Amino acid sequence: MRDKNIIWLYLFLLASLADIAFLLEGNSEMRFYSKPLILLGLIIYFFRITRPIASTLLTKSILSALIFSWIGDILLLWSDLFVYGLGAFLMAQVCYIIGFKLAQENSGKLEQVNFIRTFFFNLPIYLTAAFTYYLINPNLGSLKIPVIIYIIVIVSMVATARDRFKKCNAASFWQVFIGAILFFISDGTIAISRFFQDFPESGIVIMGTYVVAQLLIVMGIRSYLINPK
Numbered sequence: 554m555r556d557k558n559i560i561w562l563y564l565f566l567l568a569s570l571a572d573i574a575f576l577l578e579g580n581s582e583m584r585f586y587s588k589p590l591i592l593l594g595l596i597i598y599f600f601r602i603t604r605p606i607a608s609t610l611l612t613k614s615i616l617s618a619l620i621f622s623w624i625g626d627i628l629l630l631w632s633d634l635f636v637y638g639l640g641a642f643l644m645a646q647v648c649y650i651i652g653f654k655l656a657q658e659n660s661g662k663l664e665q666v667n668f669i670r671t672f673f674f675n676l677p678i679y680l681t682a683a684f685t686y687y688l689i690n691p692n693l694g695s696l697k698i699p700v701i702i703y704i705i706v707i708v709s710m711v712a713t714a715r716d717r718f719k720k721c722n723a724a725s726f727w728q729v730f731i732g733a734i735l736f737f738i739s740d741g742t743i744a745i746s747r748f749f750q751d752f753p754e755s756g757i758v759i760m761g762t763y764v765v766a767q768l769l770i771v772m773g774i775r776s777y778l779i780n781p782k
Contacts, residue, residue, distance in 0.1 A: 558601045562768075564594030569764040576756045585630055591764060592623040599771050603778070611655040615774050618648035622767065635747070636699060642740070643703050646710045649770070653713040653729060656777045657720035675712045678737070682708045685741050689748035700744070711737050722780050728773030735766035 568590035575583045596619045603612045625641035628634045682704050693700055714733035717726050739762040746755035 558598055561594045561598035561601065565591060565598065565764075565768065566594075568594060569760075572764075573757060573760055576760060588630060589623070589627050592619055592626060592767060595619060595767055595771055596623060599774075602775060606778070611652055611774075614648045614652035614655065615771070618645045618652060619767070619771070621645035621648060636696065639696075639699055639703055643706055646703075646706045649710050649733075650706075650713045652774065653710070653717060653733075656725065656729070656774055657717045658781070659720060671712075671716065674715060675708075678708055678711050678715075681737075681741070685744055689744050692748040700748075703740075707737060707740055721777050725773045725776035725780075728769045728776060730773075732766045732769030732773060735762040735769065739763040739766060 568587055572584055572587040572591060575581070575587055596616070599616060599619060600607075603616070606612050621641050621644040625638045625645060628638035628641055686701070686704055689700070690697070711733045714730045717729060719726075739759050742755055742758045742762070746752065746759070
């Protein structure tokens with residue numbers, strides 16, 4: 554993991570700041586240039602630092618999640634392509650679930666899972682998702698089924714991130730878990746602003762939480778690769 558790869562993180566940072574600046578200015582046209590560059594830098598960074606283990610399922614799943622997210626970012630630049638963007642992010646969440654399960658110890662021992670305790674640990678996530686759905690449900694229309702499926706998958710992604718507690722090193726757990734929570738907040742804000750009530754700061758909240766979420770997840774997986782536990 555060479556220091557020269559950090560240049561791609563600078564691209565990610567500069568593109569993120571530029572995109573948020575264009576949001577503040579209301580310059581939607583320039584976002585067609587800034588937004589696709591955000592995850593492009595992070596994708597190249599992750600690809601380069603994981604080249605020695607590029608053939609592993611963990612690397613492939615996280616890289617796929619980033620690529621699907623990048624596709625979703627581009628598709629969501631057009632409001633009439635929302636459902637396709639939703640589909641791209643759905644695939645990203647599935648890939649993240651696979652990656653999170655692989656980036657932990659004892660990930661396959663179902664008999665060791667305490668389902669009751671897990672349910673109560675995840676209850677705040679379930680309640681928040683249920684409340685968000687309650688708010689947006691009246692305005693979903695034909696998108697009701699796709700949105701329900703997406704909610705289930707992103708809740709599963711956050712729950713999988715939380716389930717890594719004490720199954721990997723602390724830095725990896727907290728980075729991935731906080732990243733998953735921020736991803737959840739970003740998507741929840743999209744849902745509320747689109748299907749319930751928009752507010753002036755929604756774009757900043759969406760992009761601010763989203764870019765930090767993606768960075769934390771990548772850094773969390775990097776921490777796991779450096780020191781599994």
